[in-house]
Amino acid sequence: MAFSNPSREEIKRILESAGTIAVVGLSDNPExxxxxxxxxxxxxxxxxxxxxxxxxxxxxEKSYPSLSDIPFPxxxxxxFRRSELTPPIAEEAAAIGAKVLWLQLGVVSEEAAAIAEQAGLLAIMDRCIKVEDSILLPQGKSRS
Incomplete structure (x- = not known):
């Protein structure tokens, strides 16, 4: 079966409940x-x-060399990596117990999505997390 992203309602729920986002490929260049x-x-x-x-x-924030070096959930x-580099990232995301693997806009890997889903993670790909957050939570996250 072909991959499909979660519904907008599910993505909204993911963003509302998320606190910590590890960003693989985060550049220190503001541009x-x-x-x-x-x-x-x-x-x-x-x-x-x-x-x-x-x-x-x-x-x-302190930068870590890999997902497995992060000492907290x-x-x-x-x-933010090329599509062909994402399957091992999906494996590492599963190994650290992340809940969601989010491949940014333009990043697509059926293999990475399958790895994530088989390990119980939700997979989202070819979507910008900032755009989704702006659309779905324009007022910001609700605080409980």
Whole structure:
């Protein structure tokens, strides 16, 4: 069966319940899309965890060389990497117990989605998390 993204209602629920987003491929260059998207998500109240082996800190947060180096739970793994590099990232996201594998706009991998789903993660691909958050939670996340 072909992959399909969760419904908009499901994506809204995911965003409302998420607190920590590990961003694989987060650049320390403010001109890069990964930096701009992550900065916007951080401003909306999400904790952004950079995954970049070449930086010590990004957006004021400690950067980790890989997902498995993060010493606390992660809700969403947001991926800014080329599509062909995502299957091992999906495996690592599953291994750390993430709830969602989110492949950014333009990133598509049926294999990564299948790996994530077989491990019990929700998979989203070819969608921008910032755009979805802006559309679905324009007032920001509700605080309970």
């Amino acid at each position: 890069r899309t990964s930096h701009m998207v992550s900065e916007a998500m951080q401003a909306k109240g999400y904790r952004i965890v950079p995954v970049n082996p070449n930086a010590e800190t990004i957006l004021g 992660v809700d969403i793994v947001n991926v």
